[in-house]
Amino acid sequence: MKKIIMLCGLLLLTFLWGMLELKYGNGAENRGNQANVSPQENMGSGRVEETGTQNENGEQREIQSGTEGLETDESESGIRVLLKSDGYESEYHTDICLTCDKDYTIQKEDSQIRYKAGEEIQITPQSDLFAKGEVLQAFSNDGRFYFPELERAETDIGYEGSLEIRKTDQGLLLVNVLPLESYLCGVLPSEMSEAFLLEALKAQAICARTYAMQQQESGRAEEYGADLDDSTSYQVYNNRRHGAKTDQAVKETAGLVMMMQDGALADARYYSTSCGLDLHRNLSEESVFAAFLQEDQISSVEAEEPFYRWKTNIQLVDLQEKTEWEKIENLQVAERNEKGAATCLEITGQRKTVEQDEADADQTVTSEEAVQKIETEEVTEKIIGEYQIRQFLALADLVITLQDGSTREGWQLLPSAFFYLQPVTEGDILTGYDVYGGGYGHGEGMSQNGARHMAEQGEDCETILKNYYGEIELVKYSS
Structure with missing residues (x-):
């Protein structure tokens, strides 16, 4: 009887040893094979997971799937900042190069991929990372993300929190999620x-x-999945x-x-510099505002700032070349708010129009035909909004002279909407306007x-x- 019991025990131990060998014996070998995969090979098809094994077809399979065990980001209740493209030109990116100063994780629809600190990845709308979904998330424990190819004043600044990269028809949206x-x-x-x-x-x-x-x-x-942009x-x-x-x-x-x-x-x-605004005065009248800008005795803490007073000149021929106006006959600030900012600019003159028969509306018009159909009409139009006014007047390629004598060129906006116009003529012909202004920014x-x-x-x-x-x-x- 004792022999039978000993034999059963020996068989049981043999069985258990076989199971352990089956489970762990090949593991070191698998890890060894994975360690020999070159970085270049890793970059070929997304990145080889550190915990991955291969299926029967030799393809890499991700062990960690679904959401269980995935890293999470505690800043989800924070603020969502859309990071715009180079020079803040667009909300959409054609491609994104990112890295992190700590180990980091890219979370896909149902799985995650781990990357080492300093390892760069390039993401495009065609990336394999989007094979199972249109949203990627990047996380790191206490790490900062970097975008080596993103143009900013200083390019080596890290981004805390997590990232969300969304594939759209227009390109990639990049959102930084972090505590306020x-x-x-x-x-x-x-x-x-x-x-x-x-x-x-x-x-x-x-x-x-x-x-x-x-x-x-x-x-x-909201349409960009963000609260604001950068x-x-x-x-x-x-x-x-x-x-x-x-x-x-x-x-x-x-x-x-x-x-x-x-x-x-x-x-x-908030904004950069005021022109000495007085909250207790109504400066909405044209003559009152012009007199205000000309005063020498205004008590203002900003009186010595270069942008406190500035001037420039608008040549109508320059403005006409950049717009659809054939001839501008008059520019006039039609409305100001109580602080004195121009909110409505009235333009009178001859505007270019192209007439085309209704029957030809869907047909292609050659440049020669188009020229023959151009006519002008006398119109008065209004530009509404301080930003739009500043943008329109800056089309004239202005040189802005500040009160300290320095100049600024190439601006896409007039420094502020706190200005008045003074006509410049040659004989009886209006050629432009001298612009006298103050402050820098919207003034709110x-x-x-x-x-x-x-x-x-x-x-x-x-x-x-x-x-x-x-x-x-x-x-x-x-x-």
């Missing part, structure tokens, strides 16, 4: 100089935080490297936003240079903000 406070640390040095005093930087941090939360509520960038269309992000003082300003104001008396977020727009909310000078005079951030936004309260938001 981390985002602000990337905004501050891009929007205000580290050389400014701390109280001015703290005022800027509160403005930027309030503005970002407004954009989250507005849904303005350009001047919203507020500039990660164009300049972080600074100790800008980070300190964000930290010392953590969570603080501006609230109006009715409990709504304040309109937290806080002047950044004004905040700088107020801080230099000893004012704290709350006093600075109330000077520009009126009856606001600083409230700590709860996420």
